[in-house]
Amino acid sequence: MSAVSAAPTRVKRQKQRSPAEIRNDRTGRLFVAPAVIIVTLVGVLPGLFLYGISLFNYDRGTPLSAAKFIGLENYTRLLSGTDTNFWPAVGVTIGFLLSSTLTTVVLGTILALLLDRILIGRGIITTLLLIPLVMAPVMAGLIWRLIFNDLTGALNAFLRPIGLDQAWLGSPPLAFISVLIVETWQWTPFVALIMFAGLRSLDPRPKEAAQLDGANAWQLFRNITFPMIQPIFGLVIALRLIDSVKIFDTAYALTQGGPGQATETLGLMVFHYGLYTSGWIGRASAVAVLLLILVIIISQFVTRHLKKAEGLQG
Structure with a gap:
């Protein structure tokens, strides 16, 4: 007898698929095929073209055959500071x-806490919060530009009698603050409604027990409400971070990146380089790729911290 015995092998039998299952599989693929084709044409192919054209010296209005391959030169110009517009835009x-x-x-969190305490007129207030959202x-940028x-703006009409009227869009610091005001006005309701929905979904028993023990409003929020709503709070921060890094519309409608480069974001830089002023498609594509990398880095950072918070919460 040999001391070493061979282990029995198990033969995996593949399950035979019925004709009905095969037909269902083919039918499902037919239904999915249009969506796959649209995503490929709208998303995948333009993305591949973006990555490819960023390696070329190509100007708008010239034949694509005239594009000259230059490798990573567009990226080195941007990252090295040779292109002086890039790092200020970052x-x-x-x-x-x-x-x-x-x-x-x-x-948004403060507004959600106030909504949670209001009993009369909550529906009307919630509806009004949807208007800027x-x-x-x-359109919001154009309205706020007025x-x-x-000279004729409503804000300076209130401030002029007390001598506080300002050139809101003509001064670099004030232009930045003006864009920030519009962004805050438009997206605070988004945060408030999500946080309010999270507050309404919490179990009221821990809060009621803490109130019976004499906890004040700040203690309730710090020790009871915030720990329970922390995953939703983290999700809101993640959504706002990812959305804010791509800001374009508001800044374009208000200032178009000016005065100077005070409000020129990376999104506006792509627009100016590629379509509006220079026509440098290759260099604009490189800026777009770097913006995409920045979005991915922020998304990964936020996702990692959200997972840690959920682990601590669990």
């Missing part, structure tokens, strides 16, 4: 990213 984008997320999340960002107008 700074403006990150500035909008942080300030817009901070203001909308803080004000459903408005197109370009409000911020130096």
